[in-house]
Amino acid sequence: MVNRSSSLSDDVIVDMATGEPLPPLLHDLAERARQAQALAYAPYSRFPVGAALRSSDGRVFVGANVENASYGLTVCAERTAMYQAVLAGARQVAAIAICTNLSPPAAPCGMCRQTLAEFAEEAQIVLLSPSGQAQVTTLSTLLPQAFRPSALIATVEAKDDHERGE
Numbered sequence: 001m002v003n004r005s006s007s008l009s010d011d012v013i014v015d016m017a018t019g020e021p022l023p024p025l026l027h028d029l030a031e032r033a034r035q036a037q038a039l040a041y042a043p044y045s046r047f048p049v050g051a052a053l054r055s056s057d058g059r060v061f062v063g064a065n066v067e068n069a070s071y072g073l074t075v076c077a078e079r080t081a082m083y084q085a086v087l088a089g090a091r092q093v094a095a096i097a098i099c100t101n102l103s104p105p106a107a108p109c110g111m112c113r114q115t116l117a118e119f120a121e122e123a124q125i126v127l128l129s130p131s132g133q134a135q136v137t138t139l140s141t142l143l144p145q146a147f148r149p150s151a152l153i154a155t156v157e158a159k160d161d162h163e164r165g166e
């Protein structure tokens, strides 16, 4: 007998804004985030988080939060997924799904928003609740007027021009 409750693939995940099911690519990513949530090491907060991102080249990377007895060393799910992607050479995120046990869905912390500004500026961001609700949003909504890599690149180029006497 198949235990369907252990398989999330048949669950409908609804976009809270439209009432429509998520499109297949986002649905798949959401399922991967839900599965990754089970990997969390969160004995202190008991707030497991799973994340799954799809890079622009189509690969999927997952992450979960990893806590530490020294609380400040805790790393969020979004960043463990993002760092795996970067180390595999994937530096552009097309979409990221993040799953917590909160309903309505929780949004990423400020540190993760800034990390997403580095690699996921144009990404679709899907926030998930355990009941199958999804909020689809963007970084510009979550982190308006972000400090972006382009600010430093402009500074470096201006310095280079100055040193060349231009």
Ligand SMILES: [Zn+2]
Pocket (backbone or CB within 6 Å): 076, 077, 078, 108, 109, 110, 111, 112, 113
């Ligand atoms: Zn975070």
